[in-house]
Amino acid sequence: MLNFEKTHRKTADSLGSMTPAITAQNLVRSFGDNVAVNGVNLSINKGEIYGFLGPNGAGKSTTVRMLTTLLNPTSGTASVAGFDVVNDTENVRLRIGVALQDAALDLKQTGREILDMQGRLYGLTAANRQQRIEHLLELVNIGSAIDDLVSTYSGGMKRRLDLAASLVHQPEVLFLDEPTTGLDPVSRAAVWAEVRKLNEDMGMTIFLTTQYLEEADELAHRVGIIAKGRIVAEGTPTDLKRSIGADVIIAKVSESDAVRAATALQSVSGLDHVEVKGESIVIGVTNGGAALSPIAVALSTAGITVNELTMRTPTLDDVFLETTGTRMQQEDAQ
């Protein structure tokens, strides 16, 4: 697993607090023979935005359900806002807000009724509820539709209302489980802006799961990459990508030549790593511009026809490939 302890400390210092808002030690959750989460360790500081990145079925939502008291771990321990998620559930629930993967709303209530119900269940006074709902109406941004039944809302409106419902009681720690999945680009940008605002204005700790690389890259102070129930890499997006090399060069050759091409590239100096992925040879380098020519020459000398040679900066998907051997998003391999 890649780990960037140095970076972690730097991030925490810059956030002005070393107190963990979320911790997990060797968290495991099994469903019969299927181990959905397999030994997850977390230490997330107060005021941090932590991106939990992984493909579908990696264990992100199961981890969230354990951290938010909806599911008991099979083994291991975790605390949120200083309280154990198994033995002190009520204190955890009072301090967290959660927007689950699918907007968890009652379609037969109005938006206002849902927000009011949330406020009531969190023990807010009538005045507080009124004040909070008025404040959250700006976030929901659905105008007079707040008094319409939720069944009439669009998908984006439901997600924004769901987010607002998780914020009624001003939680210390906010869990967002794939908050922008299925949203159009405009709605996604609005959610990103709100997440940043909550973190910057209120110091809210945010645990954000996502399968979108750019979302983790844009929002998170630190990213944990999860695959098959394990965290395989953790650090700031910048440092994670730097671990791959400053640049990534992708050479496309015929699949039958791929292994030979990788062997030929061993003679080129200055390459950080070389991975074969189908017909793509993914090469991490410190200085891509300087490496392009030697790579082209080495492949040509070996008699390999290069169909395409491209250079780009590394992405978190390259980190995922480096740590798991597979890509999260096939299109990023292009």
Add this chain to the structure above:
Amino acid sequence: MTASTPALARRAGFSHDLVSVARRALRLSIRDKEAIIPGLMVPLFFLIVNIGSLQTFVEGNLPPGFDFKGFQLPVSLIFAVTGISRAGSLVIDIQDGYLDRLLLTPVNRATLLLGCMVADFAVVAVLAIPVLILGLAIGISFETGIVGMLVFIALAVSWGLAFTGFPYAIALKTGNPIAVNNAFLLFFPFAFLTTAYVPQEQMTGWLATAADYNPVTYLLAGMRSLILEGWNSSALGQAFLASAIVGAISFTLAFTALRGRVHQK
């Protein structure tokens, strides 16, 4: 970045949680008219049809003075109030994830069910009134007067509430709307292996034995006593006891299912 804003949340407490959940359940009950209206029309229909088709036959085979209309009214009322519950809505909450949203709050878990039952209580009480009015309109009179009518409704409501535990147990256990819709089938043995159409003394064989062990037999006897006999404390006591026993069983099943559903398993 500023310092973290103090959280506003605190535990609301059992009574506040109960009121909050019941308010929502009542609001949704009012919006779910399509779920209530058939529950009212069916018993009204059967009251009219049963009296029209069976009154002459039954009264002709029984000693003079037997009032079949008064005999049938409790049956219709029990049909009206049995199976009225928010269990179907609870399944939708489970499927839509709204139950998870509620479980993420510090709400008292028992109030999630009790709040629904408060709404059921109100709906069942409201449903009982038109059936009673129809009975009065077709000439049924109560030997026990207006107070007897109130006790009559109280008995029906106690039964309606006692029976709600079954659909809730099925809803929470299965999360399946079809299973919940079929919960009404549970009422069939209660409804038909009893004195729904003829007095107990006219029943023979296995049906008479089944009726002896059927709580609805005692419920109907208590309700009929209010119409046909006057105050009969023994019959009324047995009627309330029958509801209490069924309620104890169904509520135990429902709250066990609730515990299983909300337990972080």
